[in-house]
Amino acid sequence: MLKNELKVLKARRASIKAQCTRMKNAIEAINPEKPEKVDVVSVQQRRDKFKEYWDQYNDVQTRIFELLETIDDLDDDVEELKIEHDEDAATFEENYFTTASKIERLLTGNQANPDQVQTARVEEHARDITQMHLPKIAIPKFSGNYEDWYPFYNTFESIIHSNARLTSIQKFHYLISSLEGDAAHVIQSLEINAENYEEALQLLKQRYDDKRIIAQEHIKALFDLPVITKGNYNALRQLIDHVLRDLRSLKGLNRPTEQWGDLIIHMISTQLDISTIKEWEDNIRGEDMPTLKQMTDFLSHKCKALSAISKRNPCDSQNSNIRKNVTKGTHVSTANIHCSHCKGKHHIFQCDSFLKLPPEDRYKAARDKGLCINCLRSTSHQARDCKSSNCQTCNKKHNTLLHMSTKDKVRPMESTSTTSETTNSNNTIALNHHSARDEEHQVVLSTALIEVYDRRGRTHRCRALLDSGSQINFITRRLAEELDLVQGETNMTITGINQTQTHSRRITNVKIKSLQNSFTSVVQCYVLNKITDNIPQVFLKINDLKIPNNIRLADPQFHVPAEIDMLIGVEIFWQLLCIGQVYLHKNQPMLQKTQLGWIVGGRMHYQKTSPSRICNLSINHELNEVLTKFWNIECVNNITPFTPKENYCMEHYTKSTIRDENGRFIVSMPIKNEKLLQLGESKDTALKRFLSLERKLHKHPSLKEQYAQSFTEYLKAGYMVRVDKQRAHDISRYYIPHHAVFKDTSITTKVRVVFDASCKTSSGLSLNDCLMVGPNLQQDLLSILLRFRTFKYVITADIQ
Template sequence: MSALDDLYKEFREVQYQIELIDNTASETNDRETFEDSYFDTKSMMQSVIDSHVQDTSQEVNVNLPQFSGSYSEWTSFHDTFNSLIHENKGLNDIRRFHYLKGVLKGEALKCIESLKISGANYAIAWDTLKKRYKNTRLIVQEHVQAILNAPPLNKTIYSGLRQLLDTVISNLEALKVLNINTNSWDPLIVPIITQKLDFPTKREWEAKLNSEIPKLADLQEFLNNKCNLLESLNSGNQKLQSSQHKTHAIANHASANDKLTCSFCKKGHFIFQCADFLKLAVTERFNQVKRLNLCVNCLKHNHSALNCKSGSCKECNKKHNTLLHFNKSNQTIIETPQSIETIQQPSSTEPLVVTNHCQFDKPYVLLSTAQIHVEDIHGKYHTCRVLLDVGSQLNFISSTLCKLLNVPLRHTKLTVSGINNTGNTISHSADIKFKSRLSKFSKKQQFFVVDKVTENLPAQTFSSKELNLPQSLQLADPHFNVSGPIDILMGAQLFWQILNKGQISLGHNKPVLQQTHLGWIIGGSLNISPEQNSLNHLVTNCHIGADILHKQVERFFQIEDFGNKRNFSSEEILCEEHFRQNYRRDLDGRFMVQLPFKNDTTPLGNSLQTATKRFIAWRPNFKETPR
């Protein structure tokens, strides 16, 4: 602001000197024009400064909760963000968008990370998150699964009891917030918690019961008292255990280093601490343990897993080491259209198991379509449906639409090849002008005319309610879920020109939204409900080009031919050889070759006199008729 004032002062001094020399009307007009610009600029700068001061005064100093995409965290996150940020009238949409992106992470952030930070995109981002995660059924299901999947206890430790109790109580309270009546769940919840207790604690609890149905409040009080007792005993023994550990630490460390040798790399550490051993796949670890004659449970020598006194696998509680546990990702799956064979890798005590089943899921892939306006020969626009195909090098249009537009056609001869080298011959093309329904984007491009672009897309009409599309988006094809004909196919040349920055993921095994000049297009994997999934018959187009058909027919006749081969004479062979050695082509492209002569010519005898007499006899005739 001060720099602007200094500039104005300097102008006034210079203009004053100019007006002393030339005091005309033009100089006065220059002064007035400059002063108007000066005051307008200063007013604009002052308004920007005032608005900036107002925005900074509305900063939110509360630590907002992070949200990573867990349904169990959505209710708490939504209520907090909605109260502090979304309904805060002192913030504009750009600042709200900044706060929103700052608290998202993981799967939740991927939903909106492709949207540019702008005031218009904030409503789209917030609406997308609500459509994705405001699902009461999934939220309730995740809270119930958290109770059922709470880890069981193997030992009586107060931290494990606290964690089990807190997990159950917190999820029950969350269900109550969702208006789920859990007051009558005691006969169901108490056995679930009891089954997860360690044996001594379970026995102590069962000793307190009588013939009446136990209540959750009684179990909660029992576990709280048990935790308080274990915590007090543990705190009294910590000092004694730490002092004993310090007394024997040095001696144990020295003796361990003397005897400690890794069985795999022969270095001074345990095998389960060996970096080289941990880099191996589970199957390779299992083979190395067998090769080294180690116990598959504790990875040590001189005994087998049946006689091992160490603990079991932490994943499945079976008698093998956790490093040798084969989970689902370590299975080899061989898929065929008729069956799927799942081969479980060998574990420590289980034999090789092979299971066969015929369940084979076919996810449907939704292709991206759009609706555009196409101009006819009279300048009138018609709405048509377009398939966007980045795998095509050319653009195509149906002959039906060409007749409707009445555009002039150009003769061409082009063979278009596809899958398995199948081809079609195209004989016409046309220059088509089209424009977007939702923006100013327009283009004129060459399209090749075909009888039919493709089958109806999608193959069957389906409901779009399960996709939870944001309502504020302008779709390029509002009827993308309705099966219908395709008039135009746009190839890669046009596809990359219509793309805009902006992408929204609708979730796992769901399509993706991409922003373009034609609107938001949708495409990708689509999970269709069983009653809608009659798309098991895949539509396949088979095109046989004229050149391929010709080759097939030619090959047929070659097979039927007896293969009679003509035998050339020696003179014919010499003529052919003479042609190959002596032919040439003139400037007009014609072939020229010397006449061949026989090598073994017989003498003609005394024929010169006879020829001379005949020539003299015919000479008068040549004079009369020289031609």
């Protein structure tokens, strides 16, 4: 019914606007520069009629607004209609006053002086320019990160807040649409009207316009710079932009960043690879202290050079990868390079004829030429004295091109013609398949660095294990407490390999964010003291991995043993996978593109005895749990000891509980004082929900009477007292919303009052969040069943 009435009103509004548009066109058709031809009577009649249209339009708009407020309680999807309503009003008002001013000028005979006329024309021309269709300026989203506050607020203030053509209610809607996460919670209790716009803006400023916290966030970001791997120009460019952005933000906060050059240079240097650091040291001239600008200019130039090399020389074949990875030693002028095998202008390991030989013939040719069998360059030293890295396959002192498998070593010597015929197959076996008896393989598990949001909306970096063999997600107790997440109670049995079991008694929701893009997701995690051992268990040598330079790893330090803070299971595992996979080598792991970056996983060649393997598998056996409870229902379980918080609640109850003269118990609530001081505003939310409840009760007078009777009984019994105006302004106060629950089948009480102490305040906390949770003191089901068997008669009753 209400929506039908809304359609009729919108049609009426459109008719009024059409009449005003015709009026506007008629006024604009009159030439004001020829006042003698203006029909004054006609213009006066149009002015009077125009005012009538204005009054009619306002009446229709007021009724539409009232309907939208009513529909808001029945239909949550009315925000777009409200925005449309406000925008329509603003446009109509602008056109109305523009036309009304033209009518007044026509009636006064356009007697303004020439300067005023010229000024008016200039202003009108300026308005025409501003109404040109320019590209839309997007307002950034603000989720509550302190370092994003000033970029967001400055943009919002310049585009929305300072725009005189927008009404306060329109600005309020734009503000709400620009907020998300904890930032949106700050003002969600405010009713959407023009009067609350300034209050909403002030609440956001009070929460996030904290220069001290913002400065700390930027400084923390500088201390958490990512480690840069060799040749990764994308990560290097991001590092430069990251540092300069944080320094500019700190400078805007009047911090003395000009004096931090030496410190920032050291922080950047610790994150660079060895070759880049060596180039930087060579780039510094004399004994002068380098400046931060010199270092950023050097790194920017290196980024451009690496990018150009990557585009010019892509790795598109196996031999090009081999040549790239076996090239060792110092830089030598190309004029002095010659191949000792074919006398060409290249190194021997770049010689096509040399590469076509089987490994044993390459080894013999290098020996005959007197070359070092490790670097294949020098004739002045032997392999034992060579400083170049060892074989990528077996880590022994010879070049990878000279490595021979067991099959190659036991193969009898053949004639030259036979060797040439079998070159291709032997070469493939030697380079792609290794089967030494003393070799093992390490399995690389996929890890990723991600950001997780704490209770205040700030981000923290952690290390996650991606495990498609787990049906549920996990988080360590240490990280959950550091994030101050709200934890619920659970009793989950987690089953692994060989029926090994562990238990989780806490559960929480965690919002994660990718470091590579805008991907976010909220996952439900079970809390464990420790998820797994360090991954990997030993340091992995990644110098042998041929990872392309343009790959951005999700965990650049995947080869370094470190703790696992989260485990992401199959719930979102397949959502993370993207199109893109790189096969490095038969004995090297795979690279898989994900929303979190490129992950590394699979078998990797390892020279030493491999430690125990790690296998992560967790299964939620619902059927198994039901059967277990069925068979154990009459088993007497051991009493679970109380936690420290539960012990505190028991002591608090013992010390504070008393009985009055009527025998009633008076119990004091166990309060978290530090949380109680953080409670925000709650009156607006409680009042809005009360008014909504009142409108619903008006439709059912009998239920309303019963509901009011419940509160009358509360007042008589002393459960509830009126708060005077003086106490209403106390700092520590919390307004509890309530609603009615109707149960027609109930014999005694058909209407019951339910108080919602879990309703969040403007700070994101509720009254229940400020209270400690004690132990469950109710008897278990087994005790109740046994008591039923003890006595002949059983009596049940309700209590008030």
